[in-house]
Amino acid sequence: MSRDAPARWIAITGASGFLGRHVMAALRARGVGVIALNRRWKPDEPGVRNIRFDLAAPQESTAVLRDADTVIHLAWEGLPNYRSSHHVEAELPRQRAFVDVALASGVRRLVVAGTCFEYGMREGELHEGFEPAPANPYGQAKDALRRYAEVACARFGCGLAWARLFYLFGDGQSPTSIWSQLSDHMLRGQTAFPMSGGQQVRDFLPIGVAASHLVRLAEVQQAAGVVNVCSGHAWTLERTVRGWMAERGWDIQLDLGRFPYPDHEPFAFWGSTRRLNEVLAGP
Numbered sequence: 001m002s003r004d005a006p007a008r009w010i011a012i013t014g015a016s017g018f019l020g021r022h023v024m025a026a027l028r029a030r031g032v033g034v035i036a037l038n039r040r041w042k043p044d045e046p047g048v049r050n051i052r053f054d055l056a057a058p059q060e061s062t063a064v065l066r067d068a069d070t071v072i073h074l075a076w077e078g079l080p081n082y083r084s085s086h087h088v089e090a091e092l093p094r095q096r097a098f099v100d101v102a103l104a105s106g107v108r109r110l111v112v113a114g115t116c117f118e119y120g121m122r123e124g125e126l127h128e129g130f131e132p133a134p135a136n137p138y139g140q141a142k143d144a145l146r147r148y149a150e151v152a153c154a155r156f157g158c159g160l161a162w163a164r165l166f167y168l169f170g171d172g173q174s175p176t177s178i179w180s181q182l183s184d185h186m187l188r189g190q191t192a193f194p195m196s197g198g199q200q201v202r203d204f205l206p207i208g209v210a211a212s213h214l215v216r217l218a219e220v221q222q223a224a225g226v227v228n229v230c231s232g233h234a235w236t237l238e239r240t241v242r243g244w245m246a247e248r249g250w251d252i253q254l255d256l257g258r259f260p261y262p263d264h265e266p267f268a269f270w271g272s273t274r275r276l277n278e279v280l281a282g283p
Helices: 018-029 058-065 086-104 137-156 178-187 207-219 237-248 274-281
Strands: 009-013 033-038 048-052 070-073 109-115 124-126 159-165 167-169 192-194 204-206 225-229 253-255 269-271
Touching (some): 009 018, 048 058, 058 086, 070 207, 086 137, 137 159, 178 192, 207 225, 207 274, 237 253
Parallel strands (some): 033 048, 109 159, 124 269, 159 225
């Protein structure tokens, strides 16, 4: 390596995804070198080593992971179909294999993207101390991976941070997200935006803030354990959408009640930020 090479490297799976791109930017802003594991190879750039990565064959990444003391693991295939059996039958075994490879490579800290769906159909403010009760295959697979990673990391002496992500939003998100659909309606000059009744309560967090939290979790020396990555705000979806409109200066009529409320998630839930604040305030 040249004298100008970063002193520290962190590997990211899913580096080209919506969240991964923002995590990369946050790491580079801190002067940390990034080993970007992507399904498609791209040329390297200053401070970034791009590595082609296939979750079905994680052992091929063993050599490059030896250069990283920390892995931020975001890759997960099969979304946004949360009810598909793919998550348990195909994705979970691949995810376990990757955890094994990362730990065998000597990684000392592992930050993994979990999901608020691990809490299941519980309503109200969700705390990390609640017993998981996932109600769809995606949440079930994530919870199973968490339990596997906790045991494996303890065996290898690796610090684990399990980041339970709530609802992220921002430019570049999947076109199926409500943020992207609203943005698309504005770009196309539509006068109305059809949505549900909008009274369900959710916890939305800007993508840049979520990325910053993950990077800071990667810097925590001890095992952080399960941590909600959320805003802590219990807002209705209608209030959230109107807030986006006001912030961007968007003028569009909300056509409320056009779609039914989703039945794969609780009607009103949000995350507690107490544990997150404690961990990020620590040494």
